[in-house]
Amino acid sequence: MLPRAVALLTLVAALGVHARQPTPPPSPDGGSPAEQTALSPRNASYRIDARLDHDTRTITGEAVITWRNTASTAAPSLQFHLYYNAWRNTESSWMRERILGGNRAIANRPAEDFGWIDMTAMRVTRQGVQTDLFPRRRFIAPDDGNPQDRTVVEAPLATPVAPGETIEIQVAWTSRVPRTFARTGTIGDFYFIAQWFPKIGVFQDEGWNCHQFHSATEFFADFGTYDVRLDVPRGWMVGATGREVERTEAGDRTTHRYYQADVHDFAWTTSPDYIEHRARFEHPTLPAVDMRLLLQPEHGSQAERHIEATRAALKYYGEWYGPYPYGHVTIVDPAWQSGAGGMEYPTFFTAGTRWLQPARAVQPESVTIHEAGHQFLYGIVATNEVEHAWMDEGLNTYTQARIMDEAFYPHYYAKRYFGGFVPWVFRDLPLTRDVDGNRMPAYRPVAGNDDQSTPTWRYWPGSASAITYNKTALWMHTLERMLGWETVQRILSTYFDRYAFRHPDPEDFFSVANEVSGEDLTWFFDQVYGSSNTFDYAIDVFRSQPATANGFFGEPGSQTLEIRQMPYRTTVVVRRLGEGIFPTNVRVRFENGDEERWQWDGRDRWKLFEIERPARAISAEVDPERVLLLDVDMTNNSASLRPAGDRAATKWSLAWLIWLQDHLLTYGFFV
Numbered sequence: 001m002l003p004r005a006v007a008l009l010t011l012v013a014a015l016g017v018h019a020r021q022p023t024p025p026p027s028p029d030g031g032s033p034a035e036q037t038a039l040s041p042r043n044a045s046y047r048i049d050a051r052l053d054h055d056t057r058t059i060t061g062e063a064v065i066t067w068r069n070t071a072s073t074a075a076p077s078l079q080f081h082l083y084y085n086a087w088r089n090t091e092s093s094w095m096r097e098r099i100l101g102g103n104r105a106i107a108n109r110p111a112e113d114f115g116w117i118d119m120t121a122m123r124v125t126r127q128g129v130q131t132d133l134f135p136r137r138r139f140i141a142p143d144d145g146n147p148q149d150r151t152v153v154e155a156p157l158a159t160p161v162a163p164g165e166t167i168e169i170q171v172a173w174t175s176r177v178p179r180t181f182a183r184t185g186t187i188g189d190f191y192f193i194a195q196w197f198p199k200i201g202v203f204q205d206e207g208w209n210c211h212q213f214h215s216a217t218e219f220f221a222d223f224g225t226y227d228v229r230l231d232v233p234r235g236w237m238v239g240a241t242g243r244e245v246e247r248t249e250a251g252d253r254t255t256h257r258y259y260q261a262d263v264h265d266f267a268w269t270t271s272p273d274y275i276e277h278r279a280r281f282e283h284p285t286l287p288a289v290d291m292r293l294l295l296q297p298e299h300g301s302q303a304e305r306h307i308e309a310t311r312a313a314l315k316y317y318g319e320w321y322g323p324y325p326y327g328h329v330t331i332v333d334p335a336w337q338s339g340a341g342g343m344e345y346p347t348f349f350t351a352g353t354r355w356l357q358p359a360r361a362v363q364p365e366s367v368t369i370h371e372a373g374h375q376f377l378y379g380i381v382a383t384n385e386v387e388h389a390w391m392d393e394g395l396n397t398y399t400q401a402r403i404m405d406e407a408f409y410p411h412y413y414a415k416r417y418f419g420g421f422v423p424w425v426f427r428d429l430p431l432t433r434d435v436d437g438n439r440m441p442a443y444r445p446v447a448g449n450d451d452q453s454t455p456t457w458r459y460w461p462g463s464a465s466a467i468t469y470n471k472t473a474l475w476m477h478t479l480e481r482m483l484g485w486e487t488v489q490r491i492l493s494t495y496f497d498r499y500a501f502r503h504p505d506p507e508d509f510f511s512v513a514n515e516v517s518g519e520d521l522t523w524f525f526d527q528v529y530g531s532s533n534t535f536d537y538a539i540d541v542f543r544s545q546p547a548t549a550n551g552f553f554g555e556p557g558s559q560t561l562e563i564r565q566m567p568y569r570t571t572v573v574v575r576r577l578g579e580g581i582f583p584t585n586v587r588v589r590f591e592n593g594d595e596e597r598w599q600w601d602g603r604d605r606w607k608l609f610e611i612e613r614p615a616r617a618i619s620a621e622v623d624p625e626r627v628l629l630l631d632v633d634m635t636n637n638s639a640s641l642r643p644a645g646d647r648a649a650t651k652w653s654l655a656w657l658i659w660l661q662d663h664l665l666t667y668g669f670f671v
Ligand SMILES: [Zn+2]
Pocket: 370, 374, 392, 393, 396
């Protein structure tokens, strides 16, 4: 752990971390070294004061943003995200996309549910001179030109911000908290507040990277320090990014001050109902982490499961990628029907569970591991989630499935009845990592819908998640079977080490993979990332018949007829049904226990293999080791010439059992 931490510090020093930052407040526990020394460029830091008015569901806030231009070109304007305006009306790009993707009902949500954010001030201070930018601000829609979208605001500057220059921006705003959309909002007296303040975009050499809020994508921001005062009703519990460093009571209000350095976002929650649990993660080679769990009272019995799943994520991510440097993490179990579950924020995430959650079902472990895993991919390696969402969601889904397999195997298929209240766990249906963990069933029907290399916000909204999460998990696991886990693990740790607290692009990941594996994997990435091609290899023809007499019963014209054992000619035709090309092999098994294997580059649309052997063939399989997990139809990968053996029976019985038990249970309950 230490050598890596030192390397990070050296890297940050080389980047030239700027000194003008909000002063870190005194930390109640003396502060961890990670809070004292810059791990990241810290070029977008916020001091925020916000007040929640529960009666009107309103937040009023003020922020001072200390922003440094880290690009090599001057910034001619400032751009900010105003995410809450996605739910201002049904004409925002977010709403239009959500409706286009098939969710028509969302347009009919009551007016009461909607929310918005209005800026009330915007000033900039440079070399002691303050300029009011508020009158110059205008809404822009850089992605789709939608004049109704108000999720990005821009203010032109009379003098551009030079490379390396630091400015201070004062903003103020009022917002109405929505009834949850996109996991931020309120229900009753539960609040989960995310994407809630005017957030400055990321200025790059090419200009502002400040996308509108899209229905299928998340966020992208620069690192900084957050020093945030949250004024909420007295007696309400608060959880947030960072650690609480100060608490002030005044009348029926309490102000909670949270502080965190080296993060790129800040979210928080408040509710009078939370039950708090604390635990600690300890490991022989990784830094300790204080875990704070805010649980709904009705889920008290599940506290240990959330803690254990978080522990598993910190352990395996720590061992496979690198250490978690913040020393603390907060896990939130959102209120029932809040819609806030399953989302990541720096040092802070929501899991989500149900009242009855049987042991060895997938939840709440799976979602907890996923969101804890985002602390590493998204939190520390801060990729652009709007353009390359697969880099966090996909790699994280792959890793999540791997951790579930390591730490919580076996786990079983579960189905819920009576409006989701009553769970039933199918103990004879263990879920497999390669199919269920990698989410093949949801990928298969939409596999060709988008090139993964298309900016994610332009994916078809209805299948964006399958291309982002599922496809990546499948191709990463395929890579693991091609290269071996040891090599893939070194790829992941090298990538993490090199790009922690930075914004790597897809090419950065691919070049680490090539470098560490010592192979040129371009052919692979060009297909799985650079195209929408799907993979499907199939056994088309499989015959094994006695060979004809010609040439087999003695030489023509020979005097003595030599009687040999009857040979069989085995014929296999393998087809490439998809556009994707993947080198593979074909295995034939014979009655006498022999085996024959042919390598195939997988290029032609079909390939004939023939062999003559003394025994009859009984089975033929293409890709018998199931290396190519992206193959969208595994049922055509094998053929058999005798009544289904044990393996085939097992394969089919799973599907059959799901169907049967589903129906038995349905009739048992309702007839
Ligand atoms: Zn995720």
